[in-house]
Amino acid sequence: MSHFADRLSAAVGRCGNPVLVGLDPRWEQLPALLREGIDPGSLQQRSVAYTRFCCGVIDVVAPLVSGVKPQAAFFEELGPAGMQALWDVIAYARKRGLLVVLDGKRNDIGTTAAAYAAAYLGADEASPWGADALTVSPYLGDDSLTPFVDVAKQRGAGIFVLVKTSNPGGKTFQDLMTGDRPLYEHVAALVESQSGQTLGACGYGTVGAVVGATYPEQLRKLRALMPRTWLLVPGFGAQGGSAADVAGAFDERGMGAIVNNSRGIIFAHARPEYRDRFGPSRWQQAVEAATREMVDQLRADTPAGRLGA
Amino acid sequence: MSHFADRLSAAVGRCGNPVLVGLDPRWEQLPALLREGIDPGSLQQRSVAYTRFCCGVIDVVAPLVSGVKPQAAFFEELGPAGMQALWDVIAYARKRGLLVVLDGKRNDIGTTAAAYAAAYLGADEASPWGADALTVSPYLGDDSLTPFVDVAKQRGAGIFVLVKTSNPGGKTFQDLMTGDRPLYEHVAALVESQSGQTLGACGYGTVGAVVGATYPEQLRKLRALMPRTWLLVPGFGAQGGSAADVAGAFDERGMGAIVNNSRGIIFAHARPEYRDRFGPSRWQQAVEAATREMVDQLRADTPAGRLGA
Numbered sequence: 001m002s003h004f005a006d007r008l009s010a011a012v013g014r015c016g017n018p019v020l021v022g023l024d025p026r027w028e029q030l031p032a033l034l035r036e037g038i039d040p041g042s043l044q045q046r047s048v049a050y051t052r053f054c055c056g057v058i059d060v061v062a063p064l065v066s067g068v069k070p071q072a073a074f075f076e077e078l079g080p081a082g083m084q085a086l087w088d089v090i091a092y093a094r095k096r097g098l099l100v101v102l103d104g105k106r107n108d109i110g111t112t113a114a115a116y117a118a119a120y121l122g123a124d125e126a127s128p129w130g131a132d133a134l135t136v137s138p139y140l141g142d143d144s145l146t147p148f149v150d151v152a153k154q155r156g157a158g159i160f161v162l163v164k165t166s167n168p169g170g171k172t173f174q175d176l177m178t179g180d181r182p183l184y185e186h187v188a189a190l191v192e193s194q195s196g197q198t199l200g201a202c203g204y205g206t207v208g209a210v211v212g213a214t215y216p217e218q219l220r221k222l223r224a225l226m227p228r229t230w231l232l233v234p235g236f237g238a239q240g241g242s243a244a245d246v247a248g249a250f251d252e253r254g255m256g257a258i259v260n261n262s263r264g265i266i267f268a269h270a271r272p273e274y275r276d277r278f279g280p281s282r283w284q285q286a287v288e289a290a291t292r293e294m295v296d297q298l299r300a301d302t303p304a305g306r307l308g309a
Numbered sequence: 310m311s312h313f314a315d316r317l318s319a320a321v322g323r324c325g326n327p328v329l330v331g332l333d334p335r336w337e338q339l340p341a342l343l344r345e346g347i348d349p350g351s352l353q354q355r356s357v358a359y360t361r362f363c364c365g366v367i368d369v370v371a372p373l374v375s376g377v378k379p380q381a382a383f384f385e386e387l388g389p390a391g392m393q394a395l396w397d398v399i400a401y402a403r404k405r406g407l408l409v410v411l412d413g414k415r416n417d418i419g420t421t422a423a424a425y426a427a428a429y430l431g432a433d434e435a436s437p438w439g440a441d442a443l444t445v446s447p448y449l450g451d452d453s454l455t456p457f458v459d460v461a462k463q464r465g466a467g468i469f470v471l472v473k474t475s476n477p478g479g480k481t482f483q484d485l486m487t488g489d490r491p492l493y494e495h496v497a498a499l500v501e502s503q504s505g506q507t508l509g510a511c512g513y514g515t516v517g518a519v520v521g522a523t524y525p526e527q528l529r530k531l532r533a534l535m536p537r538t539w540l541l542v543p544g545f546g547a548q549g550g551s552a553a554d555v556a557g558a559f560d561e562r563g564m565g566a567i568v569n570n571s572r573g574i575i576f577a578h579a580r581p582e583y584r585d586r587f588g589p590s591r592w593q594q595a596v597e598a599a600t601r602e603m604v605d606q607l608r609a610d611t612p613a614g615r616l617g618a
Contacts, residue, residue: 024421026420043437071417071421071424073415073417073421073422073424073425073428074421074424076424076425076428076429076437076438077424077425077427077428077437078428078437079396079428079437079438080389080392080393080395080396082437083389083392083393084389086389087388087389103417105415105416105417105446105449106382106414107414107446108380108382108412108414109474109475109476109478109479110476111335112333112380112382112383113382115380115382115383115385115386116382116385116386118386119382119385119386119387119388120385128352128385128386128387128388128391129385129388137414137416137446137448137449138448138482139446139447139448139471139474139482139483140414140446140471140474140476140478140479141474141476141478141479141480141481141482141483142478142481143476143477143478143481144476144478162448162449165418165448165449165450166418167418167419167449167450167452167453168452169418169449169450169451169452169453170418170449170450171450172450172451172452172499173447173448173450173492173495173496174448174450176487176488176492176495177487177488178485178486178487178492179485179486183482183485183487183492186482186485187482190481
């Protein structure tokens with residue numbers, strides 16, 4: 001299995017855009033068509049609807065983008081049946097050639113962290129879930145990240161460590177000043193160090209960072225502080241981040257960042273500009289239009305325009 | 310559903326000890342008897358072995374202690390079949406009258422945090438997993454904790470927020486000085502504030518804190534800083550913490566802290582002092598002996614001796 005950062009670079013270059021489509025299924029927002037005939041009180045039936053919905057999104061976006069980011073929480077919310085749906089969705093996305101970044105924000109200490117890493121990372125049969133990458137929380141410190149890095153290297157997988165999150169409360173602890181810099185820059189320094197020790201041919205490492213789109217200046221600074229680190233940028237679209245806001249996340253080739261959009265793409269059928277145009281039954285066309293719109297915005301207003309198309 | 314802290318206080322008082330038994334199944338360490346006839350290459354079969362093992366532990370400890378702490382990672386490591394095993398183990402523990410603290414160290418932002426909370430918290434039918442409490446990571450900040458607190462209050466459940474973890478690398482970020490105090494004391498202040506807003510009749514709140522047993526002085530100080538916060542103390546036994554080390558976690562009545570032991574109890578059959586005494590087939594007697602030993606140690610060397618027996 002080749003290096004994760006190299007696979008990501010190749011996929012982004014091939015697609016000519018840095019769009020990552022977030023798979024955040026929520027029952028109330030599914031297209032009406034997919035809720036028909038389903039008993040909302042049955043977690044099993046809702047899980048089936050989630051799988052159909054996510055696979056329907058994947059069918060649309062697979063020719064357009066490099067990867068998807070399933071949000072574990074929404075599947076976990078449906079109990080064991082939801083976890084089976086998550087497994088099915090990951091497998092289907094991989095089958096369609098997409099990279100899968102599982103958003104689980106996991107972490108623990110020692111052998112427990114190793115269990116999470118073994119569970120989720122890697123595309124080969126050794127991985128029970130088969131994700132290409134996993135989001136990881138840093139609070140437990142350097143030794144909690146080591147097992148993830150080790151397994152990621154072995155399996156050609158990656159991790160994205162939370163550095164600066166897009167929510168208003170992200171500042172509570174992340175922005176606390178320690179010495180001459182905020183906590184999140186300390187986390188960034190550790191991430192960059194680990195990236196530097198796991199470089200692929202593309203110049204980026206196995207260890208990436210999550211940096212929200214809602215803080216453009218911090219994003220630009222973090223790009224400079226972490227020159228060998230892939231950035232996963234959430235917060236575009238529904239959370240308020242624009243293409244101009246994320247421009248600072250890229251390197252001069254238009255590489256080095258993937259920008260996630262969940263609700264703005266997968267629930268595009270409910271956005272005013274698409275609702276009337278496509279109606280409830282053509283929800284997949286709305287997904288396609290919203291994906292293409294985001295691709296165009298990022299190519300127009302960020303260095304991602306320098307990627308081959 | 311009554312207040313979580315009140316239920317926890319009542320359970321600890323009834324048992325007369327603060328022992329929490331960690332359910333961390335690991336294939337290689339299961340009693341030989343439970344591995345017989347199981348194909349280790351089958352995640353499905355291993356999941357069945359995990360369920361049998363954990364339920365076997367529960368049968369032994371249910372009359373002795375107030376609760377168990379399943380570690381999600383080890384179940385997630387077995388894919389969807391492992392998640393079904395986790396569900397079965399939680400349900401069985403509750404059926405046997407034990408409180409269930411699921412160790413998942415989850416968190417995310419906004420409605421995603423709400424999905425995790427809805428997934429795991431609460432004993433009623435609204436909860437797909439049915440845990441009494443969940444461990445939660447604080448890095449995402451104050452607004453990421455709010456949905457957990459809200460759901461916990463609604464459902465009579467609780468959360469335990471990571472404050473100071475027991476691993477050596479816990480110091481990487483947690484011990485960074487911000488102003489005149491380390492980061493973990495900022496987290497402690499937020500937790501205590503939230504506990505104070507969710508008090509039960511017992512004088513403790515819905516929001517607890519995870520504080521490792523491996524830092525006795527910090528444990529004592531955090532007890533003082535968080536007088537209304539239940540502490541979940543991991544790191545006893547295999548990780549090096551002794552009864553004397555955790556003495557500072559309790560209030561003067563012997564309440565306010567639950568002390569977790571995973572490997573030292575559930576894999577007691579492999580500990581030198583029990584291996585010869587019980588042999589491989591009487592592994593449940595080893596679990597019972599190790600549990601009673603820990604109860605006796607805590608009652609002898611900590612304020613927990615003041616609990617009714």
